[in-house]
Amino acid sequence: MNTAVTIAGVELKNPVMSASGTFGSGHEYSEMTDLNRLGAVVTKGVADRPWEGNPTPRVTEVCGGMLNAIGLQNPGVDVFIERDIPFLKQFDTRIIVNVCGHSVEEYLNVVEKLNDQPVDAYEINVSCPNVKQGALAFGQDAKVLEDTTRRIRDVAKKPVIMKLSPNVTSIKDMALAAEAGGADAISLINTLIGMKIDIEKKRFVLANRTGGLSGPAVKPVALRMVYEAAHAVKLPVIGMGGIACAEDAIEFLLAGATAVAVGTMNFAEPRTMEKVAEGIEAYMKKHGIDDVKELIAAVQD
Numbered sequence: 001m002n003t004a005v006t007i008a009g010v011e012l013k014n015p016v017m018s019a020s021g022t023f024g025s026g027h028e029y030s031e032m033t034d035l036n037r038l039g040a041v042v043t044k045g046v047a048d049r050p051w052e053g054n055p056t057p058r059v060t061e062v063c064g065g066m067l068n069a070i071g072l073q074n075p076g077v078d079v080f081i082e083r084d085i086p087f088l089k090q091f092d093t094r095i096i097v098n099v100c101g102h103s104v105e106e107y108l109n110v111v112e113k114l115n116d117q118p119v120d121a122y123e124i125n126v127s128c129p130n131v132k133q134g135a136l137a138f139g140q141d142a143k144v145l146e147d148t149t150r151r152i153r154d155v156a157k158k159p160v161i162m163k164l165s166p167n168v169t170s171i172k173d174m175a176l177a178a179e180a181g182g183a184d185a186i187s188l189i190n191t192l193i194g195m196k197i198d199i200e201k202k203r204f205v206l207a208n209r210t211g212g213l214s215g216p217a218v219k220p221v222a223l224r225m226v227y228e229a230a231h232a233v234k235l236p237v238i239g240m241g242g243i244a245c246a247e248d249a250i251e252f253l254l255a256g257a258t259a260v261a262v263g264t265m266n267f268a269e270p271r272t273m274e275k276v277a278e279g280i281e282a283y284m285k286k287h288g289i290d291d292v293k294e295l296i297a298a299v300q301d
Helices: 076-086 105-116 142-154 171-180 216-230 246-255 272-286
Strands: 005-007 011-012 017-020 041-042 061-064 065-068 094-099 122-124 160-163 185-189 192-195 210-214 237-240 259-262
Touching: 061 210, 061 246, 065 216, 076 094, 094 105, 094 171, 105 122, 105 142, 122 142, 142 160, 142 171, 142 210, 171 185, 171 216, 171 259, 210 216, 216 237, 216 246, 237 246, 246 259, 259 272
Parallel strands: 017 041, 017 259, 041 094, 094 122, 122 160, 160 185, 185 237, 237 259
Antiparallel strands: 005 011, 061 065, 065 210, 192 210
16 A cells, blocks of 8 residues: 655655644654654744744634634744754654745745755745735735745755645635746645634734634635645645544545645644544555555546
């Protein structure tokens, strides 16, 4: 039984990985889950300098998921190189670095510092606020997305995966823009923008007022967007958004994803990714499927 998949020339032992922002760089989870069982670890966002993130409170539960307004807090690329890469190299898994920035120059600074490091690919978080575009996210304007992708692709020595925002009118247009800019793959969805209000205090629950909605509640939206994007481009697609079990992951594969990422459910059950990988294998065995690639885009009308 073959569970390996390939994303832009990088082979993963199986199609299951962590979703950025939910797994740190694996340190906290390594005692609770076997990182060797994962196709890849996708790190928390890495910037060209330390980011403090947003003020608290910045996380809250909602029906079917959670809202977060962490603000991409991270210690910066230099600490990541010194501390996190050596830690992750202990495990038999691919390393995909999520890159964040407030300008294209900040993205490029991170990529250039990582180019000669032993990492396998970059996932570019285009949901970051673009300070040069009035804080509109890079991933909300197709022309800006295409230009950003092209400029990063021009300097990157590793495959470039553009992580698309769902907070757009047409996910198809954004997928095509990333492809036109030279992306090697795309991943989606990032979180949906949401809000919660405390009716007793008559105050916003999050200090930032809004936050990113993730968890099982977003899965139907994510699945639809992954299907649309996968059928619009010829690039490998990493699907994510509300995956809680193997059945969810298999739906994303059938919709056209080459690989899947598990995020919010890691907080509820740290072994979710292992269970998803095991469940995919059990499904393949039950249905006589020899190669997981037979599942990709196999949904029928």
